[in-house]
Amino acid sequence: MIVPMERVRIAGSKASLDRSIGRLQADGSMHIISSGQDPLLGEAGLEVGVFPEKAADNLRQCESLLVKVRQSLAFFEKLAPEHRDVLSFEPAKHDWLSKKFHDEIEEITDTVSNAAERLLRLQDELGEIREFRAIFEEFQPLVELVASLRGVETAGIFFREKGREADEKIREIEQAFNDATEGANQFFAGKSGGMITPCLLVYPVSLQAAVQEKVFDRFTEKLQTVKVPRALEKKSFASTLLQIFTRENEVERERKEVRGKLLDYSVRWSSLLRTAEKGLEKVVKTLQVQNYLALSGKTFWITGWIPASETVSLENLLDEEFKGELLMFHEKPAPEEFEKVPVLLSNPFWAKPFERLLAIFPTPVYGSIDPTMLMAVFFPLFFGLMLGDLGYALMLFGLAYFIHMRKPGDPLWSDIITIIIACGLASTVFSLIYGEFFGKLWAGLGLPPPLFHRKEKIMVFLSATLLVGGSHVLLGNLLGMWNFLSARSFRQALLKTCDIGIIGSVFWMAYSAFNGIPLSPGIVILFVSLAGKLVIGGGAELLETARIFSNILSYARLMAIGMASLVFADLADDFFLSSSNVAVGVIGAVGIHMLNFVLGVVDPAIQGIRLHYVEFFNQFYQYGSFKYSPMRETKI
């Protein structure tokens, strides 16, 4: 259900502005909007959305400091997550806007940021050195020799290929190198270790231009030159290599030192920064509200939305606290502004977890229908209809218990557990109807014969799923009609009525085919409905009729997915029964059942949601609002 909301306007003297914002933040029920969006305040000649200069400065400073604090915390988290909240810190003792606080925090974040930057640079350098060394380590004695010679240049190249491909490339490059230097060179090809084949080219410095032109420029696409670490870029290749071989230890030592320093900072400051983050978040939120105000010479106005049930308590609270200094006005939203009203959903405990499934869809428009409760009924129903196996249902309960043990008290996982249990219960009920326990083991356990064997009565099962689909789409159309009637869109409501007539007539005709009742009323309803669609909506609307049938046919997936799951389960049982080796049979059967369980849980879940989002919601769901998000104090 979508909670009824009321627009609230609060007016008072500027002297009580900060106190008023603080009180509203503490109360936490008001979704504040910009005064410019309030038709009354926007046209009242007040200054709307004018940010007081001091508040703007404070906001800029706090936002910038908040970014720095978050960067430092992110770094601490990455470096040593175990050092969270080591020291206690008294938030109340700090004035979040004071210069002293800002200077203190800024100094800390700068120190952390400098050290973090240094660590990253060292890590990069170490990575490059190691890659370099890995490629050219085997040439080390040669490089030492070449480095002592004058007038000789060296170049390192490597190929990502190995074996025959690398050999071909080496021959090609060696030939070009010989041509460029007229044989005055030494070419060393290394062993291809892993995916890399290194080569070392030694030639006179005087031939550098020719080598560049005839080897490197010509084979740009084919060869990869070695990327020299930035710190050593300007030196000759041979001396670079030599330095690299000696610098590794140095960099590693320095890296450990800087890391140690950062760990120390993390222990000393993570708690302080975490508290500062929360404090700054609170200040930023409070300051941002100032941008939403409407101001006159001496007064301010705040406007927003609160649940209608909380209006009186907020009014009493403000009266009590401000003794008449603040005025509060409230009114119900007009239908034409429903799209601008924030939406808060409120559902009973058994349906509440299903709001999670709705969350990935856009928020419903205020005043329209919240389908959460319907999803809470139909989603498990569809799931059970597809899975319908007692063994898998028991595994679902086991899964729910496992999650409960691993994630106790986590709201998201609690909701998931509720959904799993609902689906498990529906699967249990259907398993009793189908008579399935890990496929055909039901009969082996001597349980009573099934009420309905879906594998043997496949056409009846298909018809039943289409009947369920038709009913679901019919319900969607009824809700759609209700939506249009509520919004006084009578033309759309009539079109929905025609759709309902078409579905009803198809039901009638299908029923008459089996029970001998007269067919004619169904035909009459069908033609009247089609004619109605043509007259009211035109030819395009008439063509849309096909969509109703495709929507209903889509529910055949309830049968198809269920049959696939059943055939898989039977396959596992047959594998066990036909296996001559008991151990192999058991392992194979368990493996197939496990696979089937995973598929049997994932697929019905996705298809169940899809049937709601595509086939059901299309008939009535109106979206376009946004979620109710009240201004609340952050608890530190």
Added chain:
Amino acid sequence: MEVTSTEIGAALAVGISAIATGIAQAKIGTAAVAAILEKKEVTGIMILLIAIPETMVILGFVIAILLIYK
């Protein structure tokens, strides 16, 4: 074993629609992965979008069943 034309028809109904579904899912899947990489919050809706073309193979399966059990 003798294979009737009805059975071949049923096999084609499932087979061709399965290929079509595969092609559609491959394209949607590629785009979905790119979208998820850019914005992780769209994961749920992307999984659903990938499931949309399955209607084709399911309808193919229904046709096959109608052919075999008619």
